Amino acid sequence: MTVSTQIQLASRPVGTPGPENFSTASVELPDLAPGEVRVRNDFVSVDPYMRGRMNDAKSYVPPFGLGETMSGGAVGRVIESRSDTLPVGTGVLHGLGWRDVAQAPDTQFSPLPETGLPLSVFLGAAGMTGLTAYAGLKRVAALTEGDVVFISGAAGAVGSIAGQVARKLGASRVIGSAGSAEKVALLRDRYGYDDAFNYKDAPVREQLRALTPDGIDVYFDNVGGDHLEAALDRLNTGGRAALCGAISQYNSTERSPGPDNMANLVTRSLKLEGFIVGRHQDLQPEFAEKMTGWLADGSVVFDETVVDGIENAAGAFLAMMRGANTGKMLVRV
Known part of the structure; x- marks a missing residue:
């Protein structure tokens, strides 16, 4: 049995969020069903837009549910697979968020190109x-x-x-x-x-x-x-x-x-x-071609502020909201 450590929204903040608004859960993952994959996340993204989703208010995306795992961008590699399209070792991008291991149907994961760039760049400059x-x-x-x-x-x-x-x-x-x-x-x-x-x-x-x-x-x-x-x-x-x-x-x-x-x-x-x-997702192919080229030739540079440990995801988010990051704030799982 695999256990996934996940960070959940425990309560809705009023004003500035704090550690008390988050909780940590250990979730047992079942055996893979046909078409499912299991992914060990390398990096999880924390972003300013997440603050709005902590409010129970109508917006362009639904609010986070209380007692539910925080969703958001993450990248990792497939460690177990019952998918015909995502074999073990594939680097993927997904939106299942603040957890160290993600498991879901393969349709919820997007394979990433092997560009020689670190996977984390697909949450930042190339994402x-x-x-x-x-x-x-x-x-x-x-x-x-x-x-x-x-x-x-x-x-x-x-x-x-x-x-x-x-x-x-x-x-x-x-x-x-x-x-x-x-x-x-x-x-x-x-x-x-x-x-x-x-x-x-x-x-x-x-x-x-x-x-x-x-x-x-x-x-x-x-x-x-x-x-x-x-x-x-x-x-x-x-x-x-x-x-x-x-x-x-x-x-x-x-x-x-x-x-x-x-x-x-x-x-x-x-x-x-x-x-x-x-x-504006229709711009993605054009953007991806240009940005990967700029990153490869060094004419565009990027920085990451990295916090280690999925258990520190909430702290990384709170620090980002205070402006503690330079470039992209990430949690390294």
């Missing part, structure tokens, strides 16, 4: 994270050659890739925000940002204005709040904003006030569009 950056900039914001681009949360999982993708798509200048001097240095020295600022040093509006004397054409928003207001100040006529996330507000217990400069949408003919990466 949903990278596709989010690509779809948001190329399709939603319609980035064109010569655009000046501002990206908030630029040292996080999506932001660290988005700055590099913006350059690949022809941006003339890329500016980012982050939450520490060390992360600001990474933006400039590693991720190819032309300039960057620490949003804790001074009001975002003041810092962005100083760095963008000629305004910006595209804003990729991971933060919301004061960053969105600052971007609305600096967007040029015809500017576009791709609204990917609003992590500054995810733990709020009261309604957050809207930007005070929304009239700029009218006077400057601006476009703000929120998007969910799952609605």
